Amino acid sequence: MTAKFLITIGLIAALTPACAADDPDGAPLELTLPVTTDPAMIQCRKIGMPEASSLSFLPLHRTFHDDFDEHPLSGGRWVPHYAGGAAWPEARYWGGDGSDxxxxxxxxxxxxIYVDPRYAGRGTAPLGLDPFRIENGVLSIVARRTPPNLKAVLFNNEYTSGILTTQGKFSQYGYFEIRAKIPIGTGVWPAFWLLADDGGWPPEIDAVEGRGQRPGDLVMTTHWRIPATGRIESCGFDFAVSGAEADFHNYGVLWQPDRLIYFIDRRPVSDIRVPIGFDDPMYMIVNLAMGSKFFGGVGFVDAESPVTVSFEIDRISAYQIDMTPTGASNVR
Known part of the structure; x- marks a missing residue:
């Protein structure tokens, strides 16, 4: 971690309402978050409901914001696929056998398979498939069963869907937040997560993931590698958010110099001492995957999976910690 983080201060934030229509403040230019003052020696823990005496003030200023009043690809801040090859050799961000x-x-x-209007699959002409829909300031990433006549062109993937990343466009240390509804269904796997801008893996921060077969079961996880052994370690927790598929909530993660703190509706719910290897600023990823062989509670696509399913996102924002009177920047 760099010397850019020198001071950690805190401030208890007003809770954000649960519905987009009742969220007049949106993502303010300045935000405060409640941060626990316990020593950062605990490897990984749930916080529960902290006492006011164990919280301190943390002021932040906004560095990135998209409230999706226009198509996400029109402003040049998002890329509709993984932007480049990862340093991790086994990453294999393929669209299917023989694809790019x-x-x-x-x-x-x-x-x-993640598509966008310019994607041609096996062909040479764009297919015009758009998984992104904007309505009343809400972005929907829509997963659809692949039409039979396009199966071969799209490398025999069962669904088309969408991904947005800021790789190569925006990365930082600090606070990252999404306000969204978390869709459900067999095979449904929505996520908002972070990767290192240098292309390496891990580290990975999963700010929120949904287990599609378990309504209201949300996961927040940190992944890192032990240098001496190369072993991948992970620590995270499941949280029950009743009605998360129907109501908007804020899900966020704060990356401080000594710890990562996860938030639901701007209340701290878990934290972890920053593991080794968290050295490079991180970029944001939001996507709706379908099917998983490792992530429990998602399952493989079957006859019960929805024909279409939408990941509704009201906004995505990022903030930096105010460390100096002038708010020194560590955004890339």
Whole structure:
């Protein structure tokens, strides 16, 4: 971690309402978050409901914001696929046998391919498939069963869907937040997560993932590698958010110099001492995958899986910690 983080201060934030229509403040230019003052010696824990005396003030200023009043590809801040090859050799972001890079993480057993209007699949002409829909300031990433006549062109993937990343466009240390509804259904796997901008893996921060077969079961996880052994370690927790598929909630993660703190509706719910290897700023990824062979509670696509399913996102924002009177920047 760099010397850019020198001070950690805190401030208890007002809770964000649960519905987009009742969210007048949206993502303010300045935000405060409640941060626990316990020593950062605990490896990984749930926080529960902390006492006010164990919280301190943390002021932040906004560095990135998209409230999706226009198509996400019109402003140049998002890329609709993995932007480049990862340093991790086994990453294999393939769209299927024989396809190009960048269209899904095949190692997970995913059954969708990420498309955008310019994507041609096996062909040479764009297919015009758009998984992104904007309505009343809400972005929907829509997964659809692949039409039979396009199966071969799309490398026999069961679904088309969408991904947006800021790789190569925006990365930072600090606070990252999504306000969204978490869709459900067999094979449904929505996520908002972070990867290192240098292309390496891990580290990985999963700010929120949904287990499609378990309504209201949300997961927040940190992944890292032990240098001496190369072993991948993970620590995270499931949280029950009743009605998360029907109501908008804020899900966020704060990356401080000594710890990562996860938030639901701007209340801290878990934290972990920053593991080794968290050195490079991170970029944001939001996607709707279909099918998983490793992530429990998602399952493989079957006859009960929805024909179409939408991941509704009201906004995505990022903030930096105010460390100096002038708010020194560590955004790339």
């Amino acid at each position: 890079f960048k269209r899904k993480t095949s190692a997970n057993g995913e059954q969708q």
